[in-house]
Amino acid sequence: MELPRNSVWELHDSDLAEDGLYRILELMHDVESVVLFPLNQTSRSVRPLALSIDAFIENVKSLKAKKSEFNLPSFLLVAEENIPEEHIVRRDKNYALIEGIAFDRAFVFDYATKKRVPHLADYARAMEIDRKVLARLLTQYWRYGQDKSALLPAFSLSGGLGKERKATGNPLGSPKQPRTVAVERAAKYVISDIDKSKFKKALKKYYLKKTCLTLSKTYKNMLVDSYADEVRIAHSCGRPPSVPTLKQFSYWAKKLFTKEEMVKGRTTENDHLRNKRGLLGSVIQDSYLPGTHFEIDATVADVHIVSELGSQHLLGRPTIYIVIDRASRMIVGMHVSLYHASWRAARQV
Template sequence: MELLKNSVFITTGVDGVVDGTYRIVDILPAKDLIFLFELVSPEKLKKPVSLSLSYFVKCNQLEKLKSSGIDIPEYMLRSDEEIPSKYIDKRDSKYQVVADFLACPENIVDLAENVKSRVIKIHAKKHGVVPQYVRRSLNLYWYYGMGENSLLLAYAKSGGRDREKTSGVKKRGRPVFSINDYFTFQKGVNVDEGKREKIKKGAKKFYLTKKGVTLRKAYENTLKEFFKEELEGEMSDGEVRVPSYFQYCYWVKKIFSEHERVVRRTSVSDYNKNKRELLSVATSQAPLPGSCFELDATVADVNVVSAFNRDHVLGRPTLYFVVDKCSRMIVGFHVSLKFSSWEAGRQALVNSFLPKKQLCARYGIAIEEEEWPCAHLPERLLCDRGEFICSQPEKLVVPMMQLNIAPPYRADAKGIVERRFGIFNENLFHDLSGGVKKAVQVRGEVNPRDHAIFTLDEIGALLIHEIMSHNRKKLESLAVESEIFIQNGIDPTPINYWNYAISNCLNALSVLPEQDVVARLLPAKEVTLCSHGIRYGSNLYYQSGSEEFRRKVANARQNGVSKLEARVDKDCMDFIYVRLVKGASFTKVFLTKKSKIFASKHEEDVEFYASWKQSVFRGHGLDSRDIDAYEEKEEISRLAVAEVDSSPGLVNKSERYRNMRERRKEEASQEIMPHDHATDGKKLKVAPADDRLGAYGKEDISNVVSLLKRKKSK
């Protein structure tokens, strides 16, 4: 520790002084002396103590001294502009006396070493003041830091501010006045210690609770509970005996600090989320891009319709965002009709960890990889309890990255991704047809569902455009948090930060092959290898262009179906990943023509089709025409049976089948139309099979039936 004038320290085991806190008030190297002043109390008069300078230096080397300090009153920490002139005059007059005394080093030597020193009396007589004035001035000067303001008088403490005072007979506080002197009011009561204790109990019971009771209601309940006798007496003689509402408010706020009132009237989670101090930044625990990805879901403020029938409204979809906490880069998204779940959350992670070129192509958007260069894994993933509290995420995600679960009801723990939801609702969804701008709809307003026109795929395409625009947008928060933008002359945008971090190895990102991402995160399904290809569900069929696959399908037609392991990307039904051979990697197979209506559709669209199909084909499917046709067929059958029964009998059974060819020719040569009105009464002429069309001359071709010669098999 450096031994400097005006420094404060604590002594331990130093000969010549008792252990305590001291200030160095002067050092005289020529005389090998150092003078210490004990800091006990500014009111207690003390004399400086002299010690050998060389001995004191040795004590410092032996670590018998420890650096310390004292608190300076607030009224001394002001500039001259803030101090009234009359206080400055008194301060300066004291300082002049102290400065003249300390100008001669012999004065402090005499004061410290002589028990009956007369130097203070001599100096007081010189300045025309009493010795006590000099002693107290020196005491304040040495105690409070040896500055001019150390001699300021404590006028700021006048009146006993912040000190409890005993209540007397006279009423304290502002008197009550009538506005126009038409009425007179009683003075009210003085709140003594007893009433103050009752107010404290009433506030604790009625106001400082989680029920949200107002001060007015708490005041009334306090009077009913703790001032029963005073109220009864006041009602009998009209004399005021209870504190007024304003007195109640004053004492509640005086007894309980504002912080205590806020904490006790709200829950811990609400306080931490909405009322706590904000002394840090959201990126304090994510110093580099890739240090932490935030994942969360919300219900988008827009209604969607079915891709098969736009007249069918499907409601509001669930939107997932994955955002890099440091750079604000949106690295992935997922939109579906599923509610928040692990199944939807894992799909958002797959979209985040795989290249975005093929993701955008599903929505009909062509981009280059450098336009959205995000296909990486983070060091840590921060997500919600709703999606990742089950055991599956721990098994599948933890081997790839650290998984952190945010506390319940603490949206502020994922502030970056939560703010993205607000930005996209304001900038995109609220302006769309079918957008929901209010949480609560006012009666008489147009229902947003009546104007819904966008399908899930179209919402996805709009989101991609808005995400890429967001990643290119200049953000003031980035410019404040990192200096790389001004150092390298680049705009503070998420994509610039991301590219700079990757190119300069200032990131915590990692990569994983597509096959590994698919195998780990996409949901495992069981598909069937059948004669039509690979069947997933009851409506989707897939195929591969390889010759080996064709042979497997042919074998399935001959030997029966078999089960295969698959991974399904629910965002697009155009393809799935199938393990064709046990132990081999996954193969990407594509929709067949048999399932072409599901091209570029979500799994939700397939489910909608299945529901529609079930509703269409449910039940018997018969109507009155089917009943009439059935009755007519039965009548024809009855008549035919009657004709058979009325015909003459046969000699033997062989007669029934004899000469079938001749009978057939004879029957064919007869009129083939059963009713005359079918040809307006005209008889159809039968032409020989070997005649040509020109052989009929002027006959109407519409009345001729040509009997073609049957080709006999050799």
């Protein structure tokens, strides 16, 4: 039975390994083993495992192991000419670090079968890199198909785009700095889920109305409704109130409601449909072929024409007519006339 290198197999109800996707790294007939790499584990450092070739083939025959596919991330599907130069330099540097050990069949088998592999630490020491860094590079190389491009930096997966950060005890960001020594500033306020519900309630009550209150006035009304006790106690004690700031309120207003919801809430339905909603379709959607529709426009040129008999004879500003084909957007006709913009002159185009 053919077991191609780098092929992906799905194990189900097998006594050889846990259920999931596995990539074949090596077929070692000298030790009658197949080295598999688990693709379902998401940790940064994952070890392969070695199984008996005969046992794996038996699982294939009993349909406990089926050939499958593994979708590569989008940053690995970019053409070579479209990869930034700094990413190529980083990829080649990472590949040079693992090139001397990733193709060592004895190391791969030991790494899959033994708990301690001194060769990994010795090689990392010789390359002057940390052993854990080397293990992570090997994991990335094996997971994404044992190809040089598998070591491209995954900068597109960095950061927390679209994820909400939660403060655990300490406020996020840099500490507040007072503008003057005489004025004490309140400590940073950490927004909780209760505060978010108060924000949402105030926005629905005051901001998303036809009265069109500003966000600043909505914030002041919210303090009166939900934080009046804290403001009153703080003033009596002579300290700044521990309440959400206007900047925090403005930030969460944009997070809790989309721009479309805000526009809809602050205008009438008739005004929204006529003036505020997004336009559907395009003017060229009904023009499938060139020559179906033509558009014409007339513009008065910002020049003055004089007579060839003498520059003292002023003829006036010309009107330029342009005709375009709606489908191809190409100019199909042009006419310059001293007559004012009208159908009478447009017929000359």
